[in-house]
Structures are given as C-alpha cells and as structure tokens.
Amino acid sequence: MSDSKSSLSLRYYLTLEESQDGFALATFGKKQITRFITPLVCVAILVWGLYLGLDGVGRYYVALGAFFLVLQLLMRYWFLPMMFKRQFVKYQFGKSEQGLDLYQDYAEIFANGGTKTLHYHEVANFAEGKLTYMLELKSRMVVIVPKRALRDAHEHALFSNSFNKK
Incomplete structure (x- = not known):
C-alpha cells in the first residue's frame, strides 16, 4: 500500500511565546516535578543551615542555600528568557x-527549505506544554509544534497518538 497522501499536514511559523514554551519543555525537564528539584535542594540546604543554628556553621549553609536559590531564580526567570528572546530576534x-x-x-x-524524514521509532521523548508539543529525537534534535497549528480535537488526537509512547 502506498503512503502518497499524508494523514495530517501542518505548516506554521513559531511565535516567541511558543518557542519559549517548547524550549522550557526541552531544557527544564519533560515532567513538571523535575523543574523544581534544584530549587528544592537549595531550600533543603537553607533548612539544614537553620537546623544547625545561625550562630555556628549553620549560617554558612543558610548563606549558601540562599545564594543558590537566588541564582536559580535569576537564571530561570530573567537570564535564560532574555537570552532566548535575543537569539530569537537575532x-x-x-x-x-x-x-x-x-x-x-x-x-x-520541513524547515529552512529542507526536508527530513523521521520514523516514529526515532522519537525519544514527546511532551505537551501549554502552547506547544515538543518532539525530541534520538539524534537529540528537537521539533517544536504549536498547538494552534492543529485545527480540531481529531488532529490533536492524531498528532498525540502518532508520537506518544505509552
């Protein structure tokens, strides 16, 4: 049987918000809980320092935990989004x-005038964000597809079922 007609055809331009959503899925973890592991470790260091007491060695743990927590917040919510926006515009x-x-x-x-064929077994990770779907291939290439490119619930289900490994 020939596959000459596609079951779903999408063409789209990514917006900055969609790109940021896909980037967050690709970098900060595919599951919501993994995004909070590092800040939780920083809070645990703070609590350990308070447990040891502020008059002894505990004050160093409190300072270290606070420093790492502030650094995490700055990186995640200011520096990375700013750099991503600059690269997106540039x-x-x-x-x-x-x-x-x-x-x-x-x-x-289809991207940048070229075509790449991918078999469904090449998809290592599939994640759904607020605005986008993210496909990570075994070759570490990431494909971001905006949800708005899919017109109805049937297309969303077809897309998800094609890539989602249960």
Whole structure:
C-alpha cells in the first residue's frame, strides 16, 4: 500500500511565546516535578543551615542555600528568557516557515527549505506544554509544534497518538 497522501499536514511559523514554551519543555525537564528539584535542594540546604543554628556553621549553609536559590531564580526567570528572546530576534526564527506531514509509518519535517524524514521509532521523548508539543529525537534534535497549528480535537488526537509512547 502506498503512503502518497499524508494523514495530517501542518505548516506554521513559531511565535516567541511558543518557542519559549517548547524550549522550557526541552531544557527544564519533560515532567513538571523535575523543574523544581534544584530549587528544592537549595531550600533543603537553607533548612539544614537553620537546623544547625545561625550562630555556628549553620549560617554558612543558610548563606549558601540562599545564594543558590537566588541564582536559580535569576537564571530561570530573567537570564535564560532574555537570552532566548535575543537569539530569537537575532536569527529571526519566527520568520521561517516550518512544517510536518504525518504518514502511516513516518513523518516529514520541513524547515529552512529542507526536508527530513523521521520514523516514529526515532522519537525519544514527546511532551505537551501549554502552547506547544515538543518532539525530541534520538539524534537529540528537537521539533517544536504549536498547538494552534492543529485545527480540531481529531488532529490533536492524531498528532498525540502518532508520537506518544505509552
């Protein structure tokens, strides 16, 4: 049987917010709990320092925990978003059309005028964010697909079922 017609064809331009959502999925962890591990360790260091007492060695733990917590907050909520926005504007990622065609056994990715064929078994991670879907391939390439590119619930289900490994 021939796969000449795709079951789903998407063409889209990513916005800054969608790119940031996909970037957060790819870098801060695919599961919500993994985003909070490092700040929880910082809070645990703070609590340990308070337990030891502020008059002895505990004050160093409190200072260290507070320093790491402030550093985490600055990196996560100020520095990384600022740098991502600068790169997005500088390289004009939002002005290049991207696309994805789903077939029975494989998908085709369109970006920067080129085409890449990917088989569904090449997808290492699939995650759903607020605005986007993120596909991480075994080759460490990341594909970000905005949810707005999918028109109805049937297309969302078809897309999710194609890549989601249960």
